[in-house]
Amino acid sequence: MKNKRIGLFIIVLCLLGVCGVRFYYVNQNVKLPIEENFSKGEVVPFGDDFNTNADEIASGYTLQVLDSEILPVDEFLEKYDNSGEIVADGFTEYYYLVKVSVGNVNNRDGTESGISLDQIPLVGTNYFMLMDYVVFELLNPDMPGSSFSLQLGTKKEILIPYAINPQVHANYRRLQNDTPKLQLTEYPHHKLITLN
Secondary structure, three states: OHHHHHHHHHHHHHHHHHHHHHHHHHHHOOOOOEEEEEOOOOEEEOOOOEOOOOOOOOOOEEEEEEEEEEEEHHHHHHHHOOOOOOOOOOOOOEEEEEEEEEEEOOOOOHHHOOEEHHHOOEEOOOOEEOEOHHHHHHHOOOOOOOEEOOOOOOEEEEEEEEEEOOOOOOOHHHHHHOOOEEEEEOEOEEEEEEOO
């Protein structure tokens, strides 16, 4: 019985050793993303970088943050909801609105590639916010959706809404102390654009 325990102990040690060597080998070659920070107003190229999927590269496209504002829900509805179509969900307290200009500088793929705005979050130190799809469609009625392509040499101004729900994201006071940035891409270059 004692020999079986010693044998089992040796097998477990060998497996742990193999796992440790494999862990070291895999992680010694990991390339961490290079963080690049841009200011509001700068025209930032997507390049060959991406957010969640390497197949969604928007090479040839650029994005420029033109303006941003935080509005309480009632002020937001008063300013942007002329038709009364936006229904307050009861959870959202503020909307963070980011006005951007997206351009196709040299992408010749036509409708085969383009921009997916739902992959561009606002990020803070330890939180992130995704675009509100329903409000996006109401604010941008001429858009075909949050994913689109542009003809070569054209630009489009778009208003991207981010709903601030303090139970999920962050509260307004926290946003004042930890202003989010627009995360254009995550890898291999982590491109962040300041909003103020």
